[in-house]
Every structure is written in C-alpha cells, then in structure tokens.
Amino acid sequence: MEVKTTGxxxxxxxxxxxxxxxxxxxxxxxxDYILVMLFIKYLSDTYKEHYEEYMKKYEGNEERVRRALLRDRFILDEICTFEYLYNKRNDVEIGSTINKALEHLETENSGKLRGVFRNIDFNSxxxxxxxxxxxxxxxxxxxxFNxxxxxxxxxxxxxxxxxxxxxxxEKFASDAGKKGGEFFTPTMVSExxxxxxxxxxxxxxxxxxxxxxSLLIxxxxxxxxxxxxxxxxERNGQTHSLCRMNMFLHKIDDAKIEWGDTLSNPLHLDDEGQLMTFQVVVANPPFSLDKWAIGFAGNTNxxxxxxxxxxxxxxxxxxxWGVPPSSKGDYAFVLHMIHSLADEGRMAVILPHGVLFRGASEAKIRKEIIEHNLLDAVIGLPENLFYGTGIPACILVIKKNRNRDNVLFIDASGEGNYEKGKNQNKLREEDIQKIVETYGRYETIEKYSYVATKDEIRENDYNLNIPRYVDTFEEEEFVxxxxVKNNIEKIKSELKEIEEQMEKYVKELGL
Structure with a gap:
C-alpha cells in the first residue's frame, strides 16, 4: 500500500x-521564495501524475496526451517543471533559469497566472x-523541496x-512581528x-x-x-501574488484578486464604472493607517x-458622511465597505478601539452609520491577538436593511474568554461559539453583552465605547x-508558641 504524504x-x-x-x-x-517553490512543486507533481495517467489511458499516443493535458487546470512545458529545475541545480545560471521558468509558466497560463510571479526575482x-x-x-x-x-x-x-x-x-507572520499583521489575520479571528x-x-x-x-478562504x-x-x-505586490497562489492551492480558481490601493483606486467596478456591490464584505484593514488619502493627491507640485x-x-x-482624519484611515475603509454592500448585505470589519469613541469627523461618521440604522453589533476582542500589535481590537458588524434598530454590544475581552499565550493570546473554539451564539440570540448577558436602544446611544453622544454599555466591573469582596484582627491575634499567639518551643530545643542542645 502506498504511503500517503501527511500534512x-x-x-x-x-x-x-x-x-x-x-x-x-x-x-x-x-x-516569497519558499511559497513560490511550494506552488511550483505542487503544479509539477500534479502535471507529472496526469501525464503518466494519460500515457496509460491513450496507450502512449503523445498527441492525444498533449491535447488532454491542455484541458488541465494549468499547462506546464518541460522547462517549467520542478524536475527540470532540480536537474539544473548545479548550473551557474540557476537563478536566471528559475526566473525564465516562472515567466514561461505565466505566459502559458496567462488567463490565470498573469503577473503572479512579477514581484519575485530568484536571481536578485x-x-x-x-x-x-x-x-x-x-x-x-x-x-x-525534492x-x-x-x-x-x-x-x-x-x-x-x-x-x-x-x-x-502563519509561521512567517508570527516570525515577522509587526510586518506579519500586514499579510495575515490569525486563523481563529478569521474564523x-x-x-x-x-x-x-x-x-x-x-x-x-x-x-x-486567509480571511476570504x-x-x-x-x-x-x-x-x-x-x-x-491588495496594495502590496508580493502579498497580492501570495493571495493568488493561495486561492489556487485552495482550489478557488476563479477568484478575482486585484492589485492596487483600494481607497484611491478601487478596481472592482460594475458596468457603469460604479463600485461593485457584494452580499458579504469582510476585512482586517491596517490599523489607523497614516496618509491613507495620499493616492487622491494627484500632482501636488x-x-x-x-x-x-x-x-x-x-x-x-x-x-x-465625513472625511476621516488624514492620520487615521480606519473609517475610510469602513465607508468604502459600506458603499460596497448590496441590499441585504452584511459586513464585519476588525478595527482598533479608537473608532468607537474618537471625536471630530469620526464622531460625525459614527452618528451617520447609527442614524442610517446600519450598525448591528460591536464586539470587543481580547488584547494581543494580532501579529505586530498588542492592542485590543473590536469588530463592527454592519448590515443593510436591518429588521431591528438597536445595537448589540459584546465584551469578549475578559479573562476566561480566550487562551493566554507566551507571545500572543488565542481565541479558542468555545470562545468563538460563545460570541457567535450571543450574536445569534441578540440578547443581554450579565457582564458579557448588552442590547442598547438607539436612544441610549444618542444619550451617549454616539460614543460606542463598550464599557458604557456592558458593565464588567467586579465588586471587591467585603473585608x-x-x-482580620482576630486572625492576626491568632497568628501572633501561634508564633509566640513556636518561639518558646524553639528556645526549649536550643537549651536542650546546649547552644
């Protein structure tokens, strides 16, 4: 029996x-080098196995085999295969050979792979x-890899x-610290x-x-x-390439992943050139992005x-509804997502807590979101969940055409609602279930959740800071x-007895 390759x-x-x-x-x-090589090895091994199967099926008829391979997910010529590169591993031009193989692979599969490898150079x-x-x-x-x-x-x-x-x-994100958060959302937060x-x-x-x-998947x-x-x-070129390979490796072959600045140059547009709308929108945007609007500046001389x-x-x-402050792009992403929501659409976005209470234009935007009855829930997460930042974050759940006009607040940041880690905290399956079930039931649970009316939020001047709604204060135990006095007296008396006993032993030993 053939031994299977395990994860x-x-x-x-x-x-x-x-x-x-x-x-x-x-x-x-x-x-990038490791992940591209994994992609190539997988494509090559799949191609090799299919080639052998077709050779058997068509009794060695090369032309029929060639035609059958053209119908595969990816077309590989000999010079694109991992085997070919492995056999050239001692060549002085090996970096250039790998680059040419990637370029050829892109050309042969231009519908799917155009530009996927443009940001990586094995000869750099x-x-x-x-x-x-x-x-x-x-x-x-x-x-x-062999x-x-x-x-x-x-x-x-x-x-x-x-x-x-x-x-x-995920390993690379953990390793990369602050930079890790730019390309990966922790698995359980995505879940x-x-x-x-x-x-x-x-x-x-x-x-x-x-x-x-990872979040889309x-x-x-x-x-x-x-x-x-x-x-x-995705704005970062290398990360955009990783995303496209990630989709293919998860057998999502028709994902439309564009490269560019979503705020100044959104690339998913409808036939009229307006923002395309979606039933589901999710995001973990960069926290409080500075100079988020620079792409709108044009020629500033x-x-x-x-x-x-x-x-x-x-x-x-x-x-x-308001222009977010130039040094904090959080609401720029939120507004983009709201404008990308279809009727009955729902969205969930991870943001820093500041979005719940900061003033000026952000307060104005918050008011509009609430008065347009879009905000469905505010969920506070534990601290230290994300790569590169220890700050606690929150999730805003926003819905179009809601059938209620109150807002659910959940405080899932307290002890017992997550697993403490040495470098990073984690959400467990039971923590996620508790949040999702509470959201599903949309109910007030003491010290965990609260359903606030729109009037309560207005009274709070549209401040959404979770402790204003969910009281997690633990009363100090009565002393x-x-x-306590009796206890101290008892300890003193016991201590006196021990000292007398010690003195007795010292005398007996003649010390």
Missing part, C-alpha cells in the same frame, strides 16, 4: 527549507547575495496543500468573522484589504458547496504636506476587619 511531513520539510535562508535574509522577504543579488552564495542557497532550496511528494494520489487529505501554505504564511457574516451559496464575497487571502469554507464568487484587492483630502475628490462619493 505534518509537508510542514516539517517546509520548515527545514526555511533554514536555508534563516540568518541570511529577513523572513518577511524569504517567505541585492536580496540573495553574490552568485556563489545565491547559487548555494537555491541549490539547497531545490534539494529540500524530498516532497505532492502528487494528488499520494496526498492524504483534499486540502493538504492549501493547509500547508496557510501553515507557512470568527466568517461565522458572523453567514455567507450563503451564490453570494459575492469581497475583502478590500485581502492580504494573503475562511469565509468561502463556510459554504459547503463552495459555490460563491470571490473578490479581493512637491507640496504633499499641504494636501487636504476632501469628499469632492472621491468620484465614488464614499466620504459624504471583615474584626475577622
């Missing part, structure tokens, strides 16, 4: 492959060092490659958002700051048939510091001073 084995080999770069290159950079002296050390690293990388058998028939579970990719991205928005079959799902795509996985349309946009964002500069009219 554990794949993860072990991948982590070994990372040792090739550790100490030489920052993990936020070398992650500035990143990988001079020829000798660069070649030594690339040779080692190819040898590490230990992996990723043919579909040898893989134990259906999602094993996608899971391995996720494993690596929570996915369950809050309840995606359904045939929904259009959108993440305007999609990073490496969690939302897709909520739908058993996976029959949904997936859209995302070198006077960037004098640029002031105004609602009229946005052709999509997203900022008519009985006379009992």
């Amino acid at each position: 554990e084995h794949i993860n072990q080999i991948l982590w070994q492959a990372c040792d090739t770069f550790r100490g030489k290159i920052d993990s936020s950079i070398y992650k 002296e500035s990143v990988l060092g001079k020829t000798k050390e660069r070649n030594a690293m690339l040779k080692q990388l190819l040898e590490d 230990k992996l058998d990723l043919r579909p028939s040898s893989l134990g579970e259906d999602d094993i490659i996608g899971d391995a990719y996720q494993f690596l991205i 929570l958002l996915a369950r809050l928005v309840k995606p359904k079959e045939n929904d259009r799902i959108y993440d305007p700051t999609c990073g490496s795509g 969690k939302v897709v996985n909520q739908v058993a048939s996976k029959k949904v349309a997936v859209y995302g946009q 070198g006077e960037e510091n004098k640029f002031k964002m105004e609602a009229s500069l946005d052709p999509y009219r997203r900022f008519e 009985d001073m006379s009992a």
Whole structure:
C-alpha cells in the first residue's frame, strides 16, 4: 500500500527549507521564495501524475496526451517543471533559469497566472547575495523541496496543500512581528468573522484589504458547496501574488484578486464604472493607517504636506458622511465597505478601539452609520491577538436593511474568554461559539453583552465605547476587619508558641 504524504511531513520539510535562508535574509522577504517553490512543486507533481495517467489511458499516443493535458487546470512545458529545475541545480545560471521558468509558466497560463510571479526575482543579488552564495542557497532550496511528494494520489487529505501554505504564511507572520499583521489575520479571528457574516451559496464575497487571502478562504469554507464568487484587492505586490497562489492551492480558481490601493483606486467596478456591490464584505484593514488619502493627491507640485483630502475628490462619493482624519484611515475603509454592500448585505470589519469613541469627523461618521440604522453589533476582542500589535481590537458588524434598530454590544475581552499565550493570546473554539451564539440570540448577558436602544446611544453622544454599555466591573469582596484582627491575634499567639518551643530545643542542645 502506498504511503500517503501527511500534512505534518509537508510542514516539517517546509520548515527545514526555511533554514536555508534563516540568518541570511529577513523572513518577511524569504517567505516569497519558499511559497513560490511550494506552488511550483505542487503544479509539477500534479502535471507529472496526469501525464503518466494519460500515457496509460491513450496507450502512449503523445498527441492525444498533449491535447488532454491542455484541458488541465494549468499547462506546464518541460522547462517549467520542478524536475527540470532540480536537474539544473548545479548550473551557474540557476537563478536566471528559475526566473525564465516562472515567466514561461505565466505566459502559458496567462488567463490565470498573469503577473503572479512579477514581484519575485530568484536571481536578485541585492536580496540573495553574490552568485556563489545565491547559487548555494537555491541549490539547497531545490534539494529540500525534492524530498516532497505532492502528487494528488499520494496526498492524504483534499486540502493538504492549501493547509500547508496557510501553515507557512502563519509561521512567517508570527516570525515577522509587526510586518506579519500586514499579510495575515490569525486563523481563529478569521474564523470568527466568517461565522458572523453567514455567507450563503451564490453570494459575492469581497475583502478590500485581502492580504494573503486567509480571511476570504475562511469565509468561502463556510459554504459547503463552495459555490460563491470571490473578490479581493491588495496594495502590496508580493502579498497580492501570495493571495493568488493561495486561492489556487485552495482550489478557488476563479477568484478575482486585484492589485492596487483600494481607497484611491478601487478596481472592482460594475458596468457603469460604479463600485461593485457584494452580499458579504469582510476585512482586517491596517490599523489607523497614516496618509491613507495620499493616492487622491494627484500632482501636488512637491507640496504633499499641504494636501487636504476632501469628499469632492472621491468620484465614488464614499466620504459624504465625513472625511476621516488624514492620520487615521480606519473609517475610510469602513465607508468604502459600506458603499460596497448590496441590499441585504452584511459586513464585519476588525478595527482598533479608537473608532468607537474618537471625536471630530469620526464622531460625525459614527452618528451617520447609527442614524442610517446600519450598525448591528460591536464586539470587543481580547488584547494581543494580532501579529505586530498588542492592542485590543473590536469588530463592527454592519448590515443593510436591518429588521431591528438597536445595537448589540459584546465584551469578549475578559479573562476566561480566550487562551493566554507566551507571545500572543488565542481565541479558542468555545470562545468563538460563545460570541457567535450571543450574536445569534441578540440578547443581554450579565457582564458579557448588552442590547442598547438607539436612544441610549444618542444619550451617549454616539460614543460606542463598550464599557458604557456592558458593565464588567467586579465588586471587591467585603473585608471583615474584626475577622482580620482576630486572625492576626491568632497568628501572633501561634508564633509566640513556636518561639518558646524553639528556645526549649536550643537549651536542650546546649547552644
């Protein structure tokens, strides 16, 4: 019986492959080389197995085999295969050979892979060092990956490659500290958002700051048939590439993932050139992004510091309820998401707590969101859940055409609602269930949740700070001073007895 390749084995080999770069290159950079190589190895092993199957089926008729392979998910020529690159591992031009293979793979699969590898250079002296050390690293990388058998028939579970990719991205995020938060949302936080928005079959799902795509994939996985349309946009070129590969490895082949600044250049537009709308929108945008509006500045003749964002500069009219402060882009993303919501659409977004109570234009925007009856829930999360920041965050759940006009507040930040970790705290399955069930029942639970009326929120001047609504204050236990006094007297008396006993022993020993 053929031994199956387990997820554990794949993860072990991948982590070994990372040792090739550790100490030489920052993990936020070398992650791209590892993840691209995993993608190539998987495509190659799948192609190789299909080639052998077709050769058997068509009794060695090369032309029929070639035609059959053209109908596969990806087309690979010999020079794009991992085997070809592995056999060239000792060549002095190996970096250039890998680059050419990637370029050819893009060309042959231009409908799916156009631009996926444009941000990675296996022949870069500035990143990988001079020829000798660069070649030594690339040779080692190819040898590490050669230990992996990723043919579909040898893989134990259906999602094993996608899971391995996720494993690596999460490891890199943990390793990269602050930079990690830019491309990865912790798994259980993504899971929570996915369950809050309840995606359904045939929904259009959108993440305007999609990073490496982990949050989108969690939302897709909520739908058993996976029959949904997936859209995302990401500003960072490398991360955009990771996201597209991540989608393919999770068998989401028709995801539309665009590269660009979502705020100044949203790329998912309808036939009229307006913002496309979606039934489900989720996001973990960068917290309090400084200079978020710089893309609207146009030609400032070198006077960037004098640029002031105004609602009229946005052709999509997203900022008519207020222009967020230039140093804090949180509500810019929220407003973009609201304008991207279809009727009956629902969205969940992770934000820093400041959005709940900061004043000026943010207070004005908050008021509009509440008065338009869009805010469905505010959920406070524990501190230290995210990569690169210890601050506690919150989730805003927003819905179009709600059938109620109050707002549920949940404080899930207290002890007992998460697992404490050495470097990072984690949400457990029971913590997520408690939040989702409370949201589903939409009820007040002492010291955990509170259903506030719109009038209460108005009375609080549209301040949404959770402690104003959920009282988690624990009363100090009553201290009985006379009992304390009696206890002290008792201890003194016992101490006196012990001292007398000690003195007796000392005398007996003649000391």
